[in-house]
Amino acid sequence: MGPRRLLAFDGFRRLLLSRFASQWGDGLFQTGLAGAVVFNPERAVSPQEIAVGFVVLLLPYSIIGPFAGALLDRWDRRRVLVAANLLRGVLILVSALCVATGVAGVPLAMLALVVIGISRFVGAGLSASLPHVVPVPNLVEANALSVTLGAVVSVIGAGCAVGLRALFGEGDAGSGLTTAIAVVGSVLAAGLAARFARGALGPDEVDEPATALAAVANGLFDGARVAARTPSVAAGFCALLAHRASFGxxxxxxxxxxxxxxxxxxxxxxxxPGLGVILGCGAIGIFVAGMTTARLVTGLGRKRTVIGALAIAAVAQLGLGLPMIMPTALVAAFLIACAGQVVKLCVDAAVQRDIGDETRGRVFALYDMLFNITQVVAVGIAAAVIPANGESPTLIVAATVLYLVGMVGFELVTRRGAAAEPRPTA
Structure with a gap:
């Protein structure tokens, strides 16, 4: 089914537009905040502080992921999406005020933690809701379209932040105004989600303990149990964990x-501005992945597609990363983003296809939690050994090796799953 036929589903269109609004705001907020802290001439920042900033931005959802998963499988997802987007909008405005008034350090970092955490929560809710707006046989195409275009829209939001900083100024006041504009995305996303009927996005059945506290406590273990006993999901996790570590x-x-x-x-x-161009190259790679992944899986099979994507990422990481100059970095950004998105789309489809609706939210939340933790650990370790100017051939080689480890892990888990399947009898 092509994109035009998918867009004929009214529910899918509304969910897609809600994702677009949400991710546009995310891209604008994160880039505006990065510009305010890292590229602001009014603030001095060391390479180590930049690394710590990446770590704290990725931590929140790593911690609350299991709890969010349990709530997405317990509460009306439509209501959750509306409330989470509105809360995020309020906190974006508070963060923008802090930036404009020169607030730095722990207060600004904590606000960013919460805003990014809510964004991850919203993303998990949108992914868990997708099977309720398109037929199950079309989940791969629908997921590829929504996730790919959502990522591209996020980069467009980042580009808007670069343009707004040029308009408003690169100091604290201009950075604050730029960051505040991101509230538009949250408000629009909430309004679009509110147009769904109550219960339209699931969950269909609630397989939870009587109290919310018990449900939250069981979220992590339930998601891990279900993912571990589903070979397609477990193998995909190995591949994507390797990508996220290398990407970090x-x-x-x-x-x-x-x-x-x-x-x-x-x-x-x-x-x-150069960072914005690199993000743009990554966005093109993501778009290409979205347009080709379904055909690749149909022609090559899921296993060959994932292994091939990891191999391409490894070659790009080593061959184009080692020169450490902008032209090769631009090409590497395209190839690595494209390969990583192919892997992600395959894993998303496996979760949506092979995990039941009663636990899908918990698995998606665990998914985000594990990969954010992996990226946090990778960034933290890299920050401990990276030179002040960022020129480290050793880290580029290490990132390449991680892709090779992912290929081996994916292959081993896939084989184990195939061996465990019952053989047909005559």
Whole structure:
């Protein structure tokens, strides 16, 4: 089923638009905040502080993920999406006020933690709701379209932040105004989610303890149990864990290189504008992945598609990362983003297809939690050994090796799952 036929489903269109609004605001907020802290001429920041900023931005949902999963499988997802988006909008405005008044350090970091955490919660809710608005046979195409275009819209939001900073100024006041605009995305996302009927996004059945506290306490264990006994999901987790760890190292390297080492490349300026161009290359890669993943899986099979994507990412990481210059970094951003998105779409489809609706929210929440923790650990370890200017061939090689480890893990778990399946009898 092509995108045009998918868009004929009214529920899918509304959920897609809600995702677009949410992720546009996310991209604008995160880039506006990064510009305010990392590329703000009024604030001095060290490479280590940049690394710590990445860690704290990824921590919140790593901690609350299991709890969110239990709630998504217990509460009306439509109501959750509306309330979470509105709360995020309020906190975005508070964060913008802090930026504009020069607040830094722990208070601003804590606000960012909560805003990003709510964004992850909203993303898990949107993914868990998708099977309620499209037929099950079309989940792969629908997921590829929504996740891919959502990621592209997020990059568009980041580009808007770069443009708004040029308009409002790069100091605290201009950065605060830029960050505040992100509230528009949260309000629109809440309004679009509110148009669904009560219960339309699930869960259909509530398989939970009598009290919410017990449900929250069991969320992590339930999600882990279900994922572990589903070979397609467990194997996908191995592949995506490797990608997120490698991507975390690459992200830290790219920001530091762009801040301290890269030189202008033709019309592309180093600094935040150059980082925006790299994000744009990544967005193109994500878009290409979204348009080709379903065909790749149909032609090659899920296993070959995932292994091939990890192999391409490894080659790009080593061959294009080692020169540590902007032109090769742009190509590497495209290839790594494309390969990573192919893997993610395969894993998303496995969760949506092979996990029951009564536990799907918990598995998606566990999914986000594990991958954010992996990225946090990777960034933290890299920050401990990275040079001040970000030039580290050793870390590039380490990121390449992680992709190879992911390929081996995916292969082993897939084989184990195939061996465990009962053989047909005559």
């Amino acid at each position: 190292i690459s992200l830290l390297l790219t920001v530091l290189l762009m801040r301290f080492s890269f030189e202008d490349f033709g019309p592309i300026e180093a600094g935040l």
